Amino acid sequence: MEILIVGVFALVAIAIATAVSPRVGVAAPLILVALGFGASLLPGVPTVEIDPEVILAGVLPPLLFAAGASIPATDFRREFRSISGLSILLTILSTAVLGVFFHWVIDDLSWAWSFALGAIVSPSDPVATSIIKRLGVSPRMVSLLEGESLLNDACALVLLRGAVAAAAAAVTVWDIALEFILAMTVAVIIGVVIGRLNLWVSNRIKDTTANTVFTLAVPFIASVPAEMVGASGLVAAVVCGLVTGNGAAKALSPQVRLSDQQTWHAIELILEGVVYLIVGLEIVGVIQEVEEQHEGIGFAVALALVTIVLVLLLRAAFITPLLAAQARRARRAERLRPHLDDIRTRLADPDTQTEAIRQVGRAAGGITGRRILRGDVPHEHVDRHLTRAQADAGYLVRAPLGPREGAVMVWAGMRGVVTVAAAQTLPTDTPDRALLVLIAYLVAVGSLVIQGGTVRWVVAWLKPSRGASPEEAARERAELDEHLDQAVADAGGADALGSRVAVIEVQRDALIDARRLGIFSSALLSDTLERLDSEQIRLEM
Template sequence: MIDNFPFYLSLIVVILFLIMLAKKIKVAYPVLLVLAGLGISFIPGIPILHIEPELLFIIFLPPLLYEASWSISWKELWRWRRIISSFAFVVVFLTALSVAFAANYFIPGFSLALGFLLGGIVSPPDAVSAGAILKFVKVPKRLSSILEGESLLNDASSLIIFRFAMIAVATGQFMWYEAALSFGWMVIGGVGIGLLIAFIFMKAHKYLPTDSNIDIVLTLVAPYIMYIVAEEVHSSGVLSVVSGGLFLSYYRHHFLDSRSRIRSLNVWESLSFVLNGIVFLLIGLDLPEITEGLGGVSIPSAIGYGVIITIVLILARIIAAYGAVIVTLIARNFIKVADSRNPGYKIPLLIGWSGMRGVVSLAAALSIPLYLKNGEPFPERNLILFITFVVILLTLLIQGITLPYLIKKINMSDPDQQIPEEEVELDIRRQLAEKALSHLHTNYSELLAEHTALQQLERKWEDNKQMVNDVVMAEECKVVYLEILSEQRVWLIQLNKDERTLNEEIIRKQLQYLDLEEERLRYI
């Protein structure tokens, strides 16, 4: 490990360079990272990377799920709960079933149990890939909410399928009532454990004498505890992290102060950025280990099987997307749905095409044991690994590259946004100003007459109250303001050099204030 440390360090540099390149050429960075890992793996003398599945499941998965659950809107998640739940559970199950029958039919020696195992591995789309692609193009909020919400839950459902299929392969039998009870415990136990641990952490944040550093460390520890505790009692660690993360995210303003929220946001953005980059590069780097164990199956044949499974996955998801629309249109006659209007063909097509696979599929495939309990080699393990790799690679390349162009080609308007966002934001600012002025005049009228500082705040809120679209800072004005802030920063640094007796902490505070002002420009 120590001998290869320079190699691992250089991989981080490669990841940063490739992500910058991806932004430059407007390609989703998971695509470039997987291809780069694939290319690096062919370089002579490169250490063969052995990825432990526990490393991916325990080190990478909890923080990535936790960060995603903090980012998503609970309101949007609840609004689209029916379609999100159907894609996260029903569609994943039907996809796994489709893969099981296809594998059993097309791949020699593949039983239905092995096919279902493969289906559980490759059925969940990857959240990171879709999120990276959607950043390049503007899509309706409902589409991004559905994809984000689905990605939080489908990992759990696919891993549940994977566990049951593993038992069926190992024992040769499947007890449906035991599976039903186990499934119920995994869901209920996972959610319950996540909420309980989240509640304990919320109280720790609120009542213990923490500061921003302690708060950040607690947020880093929380997802690992949620995941490990849930897995130890054989429930779903994924659902534990997701439910706990959603709970803490919803109540974040009740137990974290403003400084902790700002600093933790920066820490988590950087952490998830690095972890996402590493896992996609690892997918490409793992190819030599995967191809070594193919044995009697030729690489062209294995690639062909991977192509077949990829086609099945893409078609199953697209059919499911349109099926969900039909079910919604029928259900609106009997129950209240989030949106009773016909969504047309565009949103189902985009949801169906947003099915790139990623790290969870690879980790699940790698976690298949080498041997059964009776000592026999696990059947078709290496072929399952290779097919999983081909599926990840093809979905990232084909769907990942074409999805932005498909979104632009469709040019879909947002049916939920009747008023431009700028106007909505401006109206909220006016109402905030009115609320502030009302509170100030009602409760502090005497202090207002005495203190100039409060009078200045009053004038500021009066200006915000009268704000019109033309007054909102234009891009040209932001450029001027940034230039002024830069000049102030240069002057402060020079002042610190010239005045040797001046306390540098004072200068640093002023510099931090300028940084906050520059950050504030992003939101005005």
């Protein structure tokens, strides 16, 4: 009965926090942390201790799967270098610097445990990033933050695993590096395989309800085997989500996609809410333990505050050159656009076509470029490659990232559930374990309160880019409508297709092709696809 009461309380609290959040201007996760903390102070409420495996293995895989499925694959491809830098290089840098700091300030804490705590507080949180997403900042900034938070938690957990192993036995840096590479590589392979298998199976389950039930198991079908072979189950879930989200429009019916979308929105809301309630409920018990063992929590509070400042400084130091590199990419893209336009003109002329194809091959580089230079790629594929290059250049020019956007990205790097869960995985014989866990909790909660509680004002003060203006958005929508009309005309026209559903299917194929090429914004393509799906469902009822 107690479990039932707690469950009902959690659902009601999540619903209330979500409904009240826009009215009071406070992010729902902060409201839930406060509710959990307040509930833990009530008489008769026992100290809550949640097995970290419940969060790491039971909560995070579906959350990361859903987040991965919602990230536009084209945006992820375009920002892959920056996302990799933020999620891997910055996490490693933060772990190293914070490890040195903790070894210096905490008496008798070995290097291994110092780096373990550094790894715990290094990753930004995939759930906390949802706070910034709701503030209407530019889609490009959201893609970077979401991509970073999806992958850096797995990186931090692998580093934590290596640090704990080093504390128990002689482990070299090369051993940890090899484990990291293998864990990530195997996880990516498993994620891709399970993602494609999910699309294949879902395409053959015609009953929408049965398909939804099967989909709920997919994140675990990816994460559990990965963990069993020593890889990162979280990375496997993320990659599986990316593959599923990118292929769903082609492989699944509108009814299945709409059902999955609604189901996963509800699941995300519940799981996110439960996580933050747990943080609020658990922190009182950890504080009591530290007070008993260390005669107060003042040292832990001070250390947590300094850690938050250090994390922000490290993040700013990393993002500053990253933005400079992005600015160089934008300037190079601006210079490249006239050259690409000239290549397209010559590609259409039979007299200059051969040289234009060679230029496309040289510009493409890699395996694709060599195949183009050898003549192994059909002319229409060369044309598509050039179209994608033009679209990528336009994307970089239209959505620049400047100092204002960089400052918001620094402030948006909040810690949260991954830090809390990772801290709880420390072995019971860890020296000063209660102190280390409390520091991690305070960093997570303090980050949410300080950064999450003020990020709305930071965005209002800095006024970063919000993406396309209303006029630009209207112009792009008109261009997309014209593109869809042209696709229908190329298919013989609406009369030849015979029905509105057939027209919708042609337009959907055109949208999917446009998404592969990146010739329209991901948000517009997603909105248009949802509109077509809703219309087809209505017609087929």
